[in-house]
Amino acid sequence: MKGERPALDRQAVLDDCERVRRTFHMLLDGAAPADLSRPTSGTRWTNAELLWHMFFGYVITRVLLGLARGFSRLPRGASKGFARMLNVGTRPFDAINYLGPCGAVRVFGLCRTGVAFDWITRSLERRLAAESERDLVRGMHFPVRWDPFFKDFMTLADLYRYPAQHFDFHRRQLSLRDSS
Numbered sequence: 001m002k003g004e005r006p007a008l009d010r011q012a013v014l015d016d017c018e019r020v021r022r023t024f025h026m027l028l029d030g031a032a033p034a035d036l037s038r039p040t041s042g043t044r045w046t047n048a049e050l051l052w053h054m055f056f057g058y059v060i061t062r063v064l065l066g067l068a069r070g071f072s073r074l075p076r077g078a079s080k081g082f083a084r085m086l087n088v089g090t091r092p093f094d095a096i097n098y099l100g101p102c103g104a105v106r107v108f109g110l111c112r113t114g115v116a117f118d119w120i121t122r123s124l125e126r127r128l129a130a131e132s133e134r135d136l137v138r139g140m141h142f143p144v145r146w147d148p149f150f151k152d153f154m155t156l157a158d159l160y161r162y163p164a165q166h167f168d169f170h171r172r173q174l175s176l177r178d179s180s
Contacts, residue, residue, distance in 0.1 A: 007136035072138035079140035086143035
């Protein structure tokens with residue numbers, strides 16, 4: 001692969017990870033209970049629920065990386081069919097995607113979410129360090145109706161960039177003081 005451009009600027013992803021981690025803790029630490037129970041802008045969630053959803057974007061990335069690794073070893077039609085099936089199930093996914101954070105923030109709590117956020121981001125950083133350039137171009141088809149940042153075909157490199165995009169998008173919807 002001599003002379004080829006790397007599939008991913010690893011340092012940029014690591015920098016984004018650190019920026020998001022600091023931001024997440026700033027948002028958690030600076031939010032009063034009244035701020036957390038306030039509705040967000042453009043979603044049906046409260047600020048607490050949306051913060052949990054933002055954390056979950058990092059959790060789901062670990063799962064998506066594993067799926068993409070597995071599907072990348074199969075004929076492309078396998079992941080295309082899987083993505084098509086998931087697109088058909090968009091309505092139930094949307095309901096679960098909404099209700100999950102509503103319950104999770106009550107059960108899990110935001111204090112533990114901050115600790116888990118650190119763990120999950122560091123875990124992704126370790127995985128990224130272990131990826132070969134060859135692995136970073138592996139990928140699969142995705143259900144584009146599930147998330148505005150999903151593309152028809154995403155590589156592992158795309159997936160490492162995904163959670164910060166998801167986080168930054170939802171951060172703009174928070175109605176916390178000084179959350180912009």
